Amino acid sequence: MRSYLTSGIWMLLIPLINLLYAPLNHVKGNVYSLITVLDQHIPFIKYFIVPYLAWYLLMFVILSWFMKRDHKLYISSLASICVGLLLSFLVYAFFQTKVPRPVIMGQDLFSNLTRFLYGIDNPYNAFPSIHVMTAYIIFVASSKAKGCGRKMVLASQTLSVLVILSTVFLKQHTLMDVAGGIFLGGSLFKAMxxxxxxxxxxxxxxxxxxxxxxxxxxxxxxxxxxxxxxxx
Structure with a gap:
């Protein structure tokens, strides 16, 4: 039990590193656009707010699952995420991008949650996408998990895919942001x-x-x- 608590404490690095996010999410100079023609044809789908907002909580659940089932996988996944966060923030500091957002008209739960997201998260820290980076790390790690049930692996990977899709359907990120997040997450996991x-x-x-x-x-x-x- 004590070993689980000791290992689990290291997950606190994620919220601690994320304290750097807010100071960087403001206009500091030149702001670039990575919007492509394909991005303009992607519809806004408010229902994707559910996996998007739930991701950080569920990510900790999945990491805890790794910790109990495959400790080496837990360490490599956690290290990849932490280094990925730091590298993403470094990019945000010197290469700021912006993603235009739609006006949300509805008053239903999903519309209100999306407005809440837009209100607390400025549209400047976009490339690479942290949601995509972390979700892709979890996706790849799940495929390598030892001693884990197939249902849990499938659920973890399905959730990861939904999170990646949510970033573009909520107009939080562009396709370039997604590509950057996948490249960063995949490279770091291989390195670790x-x-x-x-x-x-x-x-x-x-x-x-x-x-x-x-x-x-x-x-x-x-x-x-x-x-x-x-x-x-």
Whole structure:
């Protein structure tokens, strides 16, 4: 139980790093547009507000699931997300983009939630999309999860896809933002997985070197057996 709590505490890095988001989400100089013709043909669908807003809570649930089922996967996923957040904020600081938003006319729950989102999140921190980056990391990680049920993996990946789609259907991001998020998330997860493998191989080599076979001698000085000696 204590080990779970110790590992789980590291997830607090995500909200701590996210404290950098708000100060960057204001006009600071040149603002660029990454809108394409395809973006202009994507409709606004208010129902996607549900997976979009629920994502951060569900992401922590999925990370907790990784932590219990596959601790190495949990570490690589969490590290990828944290580094991805920092790199995204670095881009926001020097390359600011803006996504035009539609006017929301309805008074239903989904319209009100979308207006709430627009009210608390200025349209400037867009490329790369953090929602897409984190969702893609979870999508890829779920496919590699060990000891996890197929239903849970399918649910996790389906949710990740819905979150990625929600970013464009809510007009929070452009297709370029999505591509940037996928590239960043995929690259970081591969890098973290590779680092884990190299570190594991290094530990195995160190463990192998710590054991040697030293010949034993009888009272006449003849070698007759070996014993394993752990080098200090």
């Amino acid at each position: 997985t590779l680092i884990q493998r190299l570190n594991h191989k290094s530990l195995l080599k160190q463990a192998a070197k710590s054991f040697t076979l030293k010949p034993q001698e009888d009272k006449y000085g003849r070698g007759y057996a070996t014993k394993r000696v752990i080098q200090e």
